[in-house]
Each structure stands twice: as C-alpha cells, then as structure tokens.
Amino acid sequence: MLRATVRNRIEYCILIVVIREVEWLFSQEHLPQPSWHGIPRKNIDWYPVIEPELCIGCGICVLGCGRQVFKFDYENNVPIVADALNCLVGCTTCENTCPQHAISFPPMSYLHKIIKKRGVIQHSRTELMSNMQKYTGKKQLKT
Numbered sequence: 081m082l083r084a085t086v087r088n089r090i091e092y093c094i095l096i097v098v099i100r101e102v103e104w105l106f107s108q109e110h111l112p113q114p115s116w117h118g119i120p121r122k123n124i125d126w127y128p129v130i131e132p133e134l135c136i137g138c139g140i141c142v143l144g145c146g147r148q149v150f151k152f153d154y155e156n157n158v159p160i161v162a163d164a165l166n167c168l169v170g171c172t173t174c175e176n177t178c179p180q181h182a183i184s185f186p187p188m189s190y191l192h193k194i195i196k197k198r199g200v201i202q203h204s205r206t207e208l209m210s211n212m213q214k215y216t217g218k219k220q221l222k223t
Contacts, residue, residue: 090179103166104114114165116169116205117198117200117203117207118198118199118200118203119194119198119200121165121169122165124169124194125186125187125190126167126169126170126186126190126191127149127161127164127165127167127185128141128149128150128161128164128167128174128175128183128184128185129161129183129184130158130159130161130182130183131158131182131183131184132158132182134180134181134182135158135159135180135182136179136180136182137157137158137159138158138179138180139179140174140177140178140179141150141174141178141183142159143175144173144174144177145173147163147166147168147171148162148163148166149161149162149163149164149166149167149174150162150174169191170188170191172185
C-alpha cells in the first residue's frame with residue numbers, strides 16, 4: 081500500500097513536470113522575439129489602422145501585404161489587422177495603395193524620433209559591417 085502511494089506521488093510529480101514543460105514550449109517565451117534594429121518589435125507602435133467608414137472591402141491591402149498583417153472578414157466584407165507586430169516598421173504600402181485612403185500609420189516623424197533616440201543608425205552601420213559578404217554590391221553607372 082505504501083509503495084503504491086509513493087509511486088502515485090512520483091507519477092503525479094512527473095506529470096506536473098511534463099505539463100509545465102509542454103506549457104513552456106507552447107508559450108514561445110523561449111523563442112527569440114522579433115526586433116527592429118535591436119529594438120523589440122513590441123515596443124514600436126507601427127501598424128496599419130483601418131478607418132471602417134472609408135473602407136469599401138476591396139481587399140487590396142490583404143492581397144498586397146507580403147507579411148500577412150491582414151486577414152479578411154468575409155462575413156462583414158472588411159479587412160482586419162490580424163498580426164500587427166508582423167508589419168514591417170516603416171512600410172506603408174497598404175496605405176499608399178488603398179483607393180479609399182482608409183488606412184493610416186503614425187507619422188514618419190515618430191520613426192525618426194526612435195531612430196535618433198535609440199541609436200538605430202549606429203546599429204545599422206554595425207550590422208552592415210558585420211555582414212559585408214551578404215550586402216556587398218556595386219553601384220551601376222548610367223551609360
């Protein structure tokens with residue numbers, strides 16, 4: 081009887097450890113978090129905002145976004161911002177191609193302040209110099 085109780089407690093403890101391990105794996109806390117020039121992406125408020133009264137549901141933004149920021153709500157015939165943090169910081173393609181001007185972003189001055197305040201220029205130069213083989217190219221001269 082005592083052995084069965086001890087075995088049950090051991091099995092219970094093992095089960096708890098396994099559950100916590102599985103929870104940790106699915107939490108993605110251990111995965112590298114996306115960043116933009118060394119700044120955690122979640123700290124940069126750069127994503128599209130859709131003005132519902134202007135949007136006609138054409139879907140150009142959904143189809144034109146290469147980062148799958150948008151999904152389409154077929155029931156209400158409107159695009160939705162489904163993955164805001166997947167939006168490339170500085171990109172405004174969807175805003176520029178929206179025929180109704182229904183999409184907006186923060187002003188570029190917001191990004192320029194981040195660039196100056198957070199040392200993005202130095203980070204960018206360091207990245208370039210560390211990866212010369214990847215980024216080397218020659219300027220094409222006009223003839």
